[in-house]
Amino acid sequence: MDTTSGILDEALERLHTCGPEFHGYLSNHGPMAVEALVRNGRSRSVHNWLDRYETRLEDVPAPRERITEENWRAALGDPRRVTDWTAYFARRIAERPWREVLVQWWPRLLPGISGAATHPVIRVGHAVRTLTRDGETAPRVAELAHGLGYWAARHTTLPVSVRPAGTASPAEALAALPHVADQQVGVVAGLAQLPGTRGWRQAAQTLRRPQDPEAAREQLAAVVRAAAHHYLDYGHGDNILLVHAVTAPNAILRTLPVLPRELWGPSLDAAWAASAALAAVYTPDEPLPPLRTGPLTPEEVFERATAHGDEHVIKMTDATLDVMSWSQDGDERASAAALRAMELIPRE
Structure with a gap:
């Protein structure tokens, strides 16, 4: 930088x-x-x-x-x-x-x-x-x-509490979440439907409970990765708000190093609850077709985001570059998630 x-x-x-x-x-x-x-x-x-x-x-x-x-x-x-x-x-x-x-x-x-x-x-x-x-x-x-x-x-609590206590990975838990009945609403009205969405709280709590702060940090990174992959398939449910299911937990992950380790577990809980809530409100029933991208370097992906110009695309791409950096192979699905955002969100 x-x-x-x-x-x-x-x-x-x-x-x-x-x-x-x-x-x-x-x-x-x-x-x-x-x-x-x-x-x-x-x-x-x-x-x-x-x-x-x-x-x-x-x-x-x-x-x-x-x-x-x-x-x-x-x-x-x-x-x-x-x-x-x-x-x-x-x-x-x-x-x-x-x-x-x-x-x-x-x-x-x-x-x-x-x-x-x-x-x-x-x-x-x-x-x-x-x-x-x-x-x-x-x-x-x-x-x-x-x-x-x-x-x-703007401090606003979710209308239902979530405390992970299961054995599921973030990707598994995300895939199992039931969706709210009316997805054609703003975020406040969407979140208000969670208490009445049968099985949502139970499904959200199937996420594996980490045993120590370092495991909580690793689990939080896995939440970010799963949310990015989820956007690749389901970003058309809401091209903007599902970006935040990725960028919000990633913001918390970036903050963990300056927090006491005893706050890492509660931070994971809050990040997962927010990401899972947005996914339940805006995930459509059917996924998009696969996105064929070809090999791209992180620099090339961000160059495309800069040329696109939309603020959500820039933030989403910035987050997916983090995910790509965690994998030796660069995590092609995370890269494709950024390109999917460029496809779904109108260009500036």
């Missing part, structure tokens, strides 16, 4: 003048996409990409009331307080190392991973990746405050 040109910091500074959402509920993907572009060697594309994307964004919402250690619980999950939350985390990170703030707030925020269709935790994962791999600058630390503030403001 290019950490010397300052392009990522410049882009983040531009984006921090905009709110985390636009058009009422759509998430601002700018910080995540520009981080992925820079990470994968496309720094020269960042400002041109942002020039186009920025036109749809909106100003930062007006603050309402200062959030403190005494009153934060009343503001949790209130999207009207997003600017108050960002200011709160900016103050906390100015007072203490960002890692300490993240560790304190991770178990508080983790149950609300599904808020805003998991976008906040994805944004946090991109911020943490940069801070841990490339060092701290003011815009990068501020980006973490923005991500945590967005998560706190």
